[in-house]
Amino acid sequence: MKRLKSYYMHLRHHQNMERKWIFPLAVGSIVSLFLLFLTTITTSDGMSLFPFYRSFSSFSSKFVETKIHPIPTSNLPPPARFAYLISGSAGDGKMLKRTLQALYHPDNQYVVHLDRESSAEERLDLSNFVKDHPVFLRFCNVRMITKANLVTYRGPTMVANTLHAAAILLREGGDWDWFINLSASDYPLVTQDDLLHTFSYLPRDLNFIDHTSNIGWKEFQRAKPVIxxxxxxxxxxxxxxxxxxxxxxxxxFKLFTDVIRAIPIVELRLPHVIFVISILVTMNAIVLYL
Known part of the structure; x- marks a missing residue:
């Protein structure tokens, strides 16, 4: 009986000891949570209210990981933009539409022209094609010279028509980098994506034709004859x-002629060389007449 009583007293004393630890443990937990909550409070400028936390943050910012910034995966130059004049004469309506579709890109600007020798029906068909094409309507980058000009090959009217189209592109075409004059019978040897990608790495102020006032033999052959x-x-x-x-x-006034720059052409691949040479030949004729 005495053993049972002593065992009961020992068990009761042990339970009382455990109860004494519950209250301090609960108080300590509440205080710890309250202090942790205070460390998360910041001022209006984002600084912590407690200097200890600020010093710890400044210490942790000295690690190199905080100074590492992600490197962009791509650093490509902005794409180039071309402005095209595609012109034709009588019977060139279908070829002009074919060339326009082959050269089309949403980033480019286009002016199409059928001269006065073409029939009114042919010009109307081209006008309706430009107005009703869903892609052209969406990007609004194809324009037609509705008042047809009479264009003579190698004549001043050809230069005037080209300048007319360039004026439209400068006034309404937004930002573009290079102007290309083509006829309805031309056809690209490379896609516009490849051409735009290649020219994106060239300086935007690069011109493939330099002008000079030293006209030399052209004074007698080009300047003095009357055309x-x-x-x-x-x-x-x-x-x-x-x-x-x-x-x-x-x-x-002074007369100027052109000097073709061959270095940029050599750097391009063969399909680009053929395409660019055709551009330079056309622009060469324009500069000589000017």
């Missing part, structure tokens, strides 16, 4: 012709 363009005064197309009289070199 008559029937497209300036006739309603029917006819070839330009030269008259026997020669004029003196003008003194009110």
């Amino acid at each position: 008559i363009d029937p497209g300036l005064y006739m309603t029917k197309k006819a070839d330009v012709f030269w008259i026997t009289q020669r004029r003196s070199v003008p003194t009110a």
